[in-house]
Amino acid sequence: MARYSVILGDAFGARLADASNFLSLSYTRVVNDIGSLTLVLPGDYNMQNVRAPDGRIEVWRRLSTSREYLETDAVWLIKKVVQNIDARGAKTIVIEAVTPLHLLREPGRFVNYAAGSAQASYSAAAADDQIKSVARQNIGTSATGARNIAAYITVDPSTSQAASIAKSFAWRDCLKVMQEFADASTQAGTYCAFDIIANAPDALSFTTFVQQRGVDHRFPGGNNPVLLSSEMGNLGEVALTQDWSEEVTYALAGGQGEESSRLTASSQDTARQALSPFGLRELFVDATQYSSTTGLSSEAAAAVRRGRPRRVFKGRVLDTPDTQYGVHWAWGDFVTAHAFDQLIDCRIEAVTVTVQSGSSYEDIDAWLKADA
Numbered sequence: 001m002a003r004y005s006v007i008l009g010d011a012f013g014a015r016l017a018d019a020s021n022f023l024s025l026s027y028t029r030v031v032n033d034i035g036s037l038t039l040v041l042p043g044d045y046n047m048q049n050v051r052a053p054d055g056r057i058e059v060w061r062r063l064s065t066s067r068e069y070l071e072t073d074a075v076w077l078i079k080k081v082v083q084n085i086d087a088r089g090a091k092t093i094v095i096e097a098v099t100p101l102h103l104l105r106e107p108g109r110f111v112n113y114a115a116g117s118a119q120a121s122y123s124a125a126a127a128d129d130q131i132k133s134v135a136r137q138n139i140g141t142s143a144t145g146a147r148n149i150a151a152y153i154t155v156d157p158s159t160s161q162a163a164s165i166a167k168s169f170a171w172r173d174c175l176k177v178m179q180e181f182a183d184a185s186t187q188a189g190t191y192c193a194f195d196i197i198a199n200a201p202d203a204l205s206f207t208t209f210v211q212q213r214g215v216d217h218r219f220p221g222g223n224n225p226v227l228l229s230s231e232m233g234n235l236g237e238v239a240l241t242q243d244w245s246e247e248v249t250y251a252l253a254g255g256q257g258e259e260s261s262r263l264t265a266s267s268q269d270t271a272r273q274a275l276s277p278f279g280l281r282e283l284f285v286d287a288t289q290y291s292s293t294t295g296l297s298s299e300a301a302a303a304v305r306r307g308r309p310r311r312v313f314k315g316r317v318l319d320t321p322d323t324q325y326g327v328h329w330a331w332g333d334f335v336t337a338h339a340f341d342q343l344i345d346c347r348i349e350a351v352t353v354t355v356q357s358g359s360s361y362e363d364i365d366a367w368l369k370a371d372a
Contacts, residue, residue: 002063002326002362004355006039008049009056011077012152013202017049019057023092025355027059029072029331031193031213031347032182034175035099037076043083043091050095052078057097058198063326071353072331073197074099075204100153100196100204104175109138109147111172115289120170124298127162127185128208131178131194135206138174153196153204161210163188166298168289186371187305191347193332213332218345222336226329228315228368229338234323236316238339248283248307249273253300255290265296267304283307310371313337313344317366325351325364335368346370 006019019041027037039057041050057076062068076097084092102108111134113119119137122130132155136142140155163185169177178194185192193209217226228235249272255263273279287299315337319325329335331351337344346368354363 002061002355004362005060005062005068007058007060008051009058010051011054011056013056013075013200015058016051016055017046019045019049021045022355023357025059026353027071027076028350028352029074029099030350031332032179032195034101034105035072035074035076037097039095039097041093041095043085043093045093047083047093050078050081050093052081054078057095061326063324066327069326070198072351073195075198077102101175103139103149103153103196104135104173104178106173109174111138111169111174111177112147113137113170115168115170116291117170121168121289121295122166123294124164124166126158126160127165127181127190127192128194128210129158129160129162130165130167131181131192131208132156132158132206134174134177134181140206153206156205156207159208159210161190162192162208163190165302166295168287168295170289184302184305187302187308209332212334212347214330214334214348216334217329217336218334219336219343222334224328226323226333226335227338228317228323228335231338232320232322234318234320235337235339236318238313238315238337240340240344241310241312241314243310243312246307247272247281247309248304249279249281251283251285251300251303251307253285253287253290253296253303255287255293255296263290263293263296265293265300267297267300269304269308272308281307312372313339313346313370315339315346315368317348317364317368319364319366325366331366337368337370344370 008019009015023040029035055078059071061071078097080096082094135155141150165184182192193213196206216222219225219227250268252266285303290296349369351366
């Protein structure tokens with residue numbers, strides 16, 4: 001059984017108090033999205049240690065066979081505090097918190113730059129670098145005034161590992177723009193993820209991950225390979241879906257201009273078109289943010305990539321002695337599932353952990369996914 005420690009701090013990263021006597025703790029982490037946490041404390045806990053907004057919560061996990069570690073590399077920011085008294089007079093304090101990616105979603109940050117500006121119109125470059133550039137320009141060293149929080153969240157150096165993507169995105173929600181860059185890279189063949197992680201309670205950094213969010217445990221050649229299957233008892237319900245319902249084989253992107261003078265560019269997949277007499281599946285992309293055919297061509301090509309037939313495998317990971325959470329696998333890792341007489345490489349995309357009564361009960365609910 002794992003043991004959990006919870007530390008509360010203020011918004012600047014200073015630790016204030018231990019909260020490991022919690023009544024319950026539950027948190028969910030999803031790759032490339034905002035995580036959520038609920039912490040329930042006894043009603044007599046010192047409220048002076050619960051700082052809001054943006055007081056920090058650290059969750060530390062220790063197994064008997066391993067060292068203590070900061071769970072999912074996350075420091076959580078407090079967003080809501082509720083003090084309850086139930087019908088029997090019992091008091092509790094309920095704290096709700098989110099991961100720092102919340103800062104990049106509206107209300108929080110949007111791309112506060114005009115269409116056509118260098119900060120809102122990127123020519124083709126590695127998507128991981130583009131994502132970091134959006135961070136630098138909206139929360140980092142290139143942001144101005146109160147938008148610059150580089151003293152609290154640094155942005156890691158560019159490494160140019162993901163697929164090359166061009167994009168325009170004036171006045172858009174920063175988190176959605178980053179998700180679209182990551183998705184476009186993944187669709188182009190190079191998986192890309194991003195997060196704000198904690199290097200220390202008072203040191204947060206925005207970083208990207210290429211190929212997987214965590215460790216490559218693929219079978220048979222990965223680091224300490226992890227193989228999941230229903231026969232081995234470590235893989236629960238699974239589903240393999242092949243879906244042509246939203247297929248696109250030809251896309252026309254329209255940019256600036258009117259009527260016959262409007263700029264356009266197209267892209268198509270003739271091989272997929274030839275598979276059926278009904279294989280021509282057209283889509284128009286309204287992309288008025290572009291004043292050149294270069295960006296329009298990228299938008300059209302991206303639409304055709306997004307419109308490819310989907311092959312999606314999903315499965316529920318079961319925590320067993322031989323495949324134990326935090327020992328053999330963790331959130332964001334790359335693993336292999338055996339199902340439907342196939343070996344399918346999957347990433348563990350989401351995990352929900354629930355802990356009751358100061359670690360006396362722990363439930364792990366994790367889901368893996370392969371999308372091609």
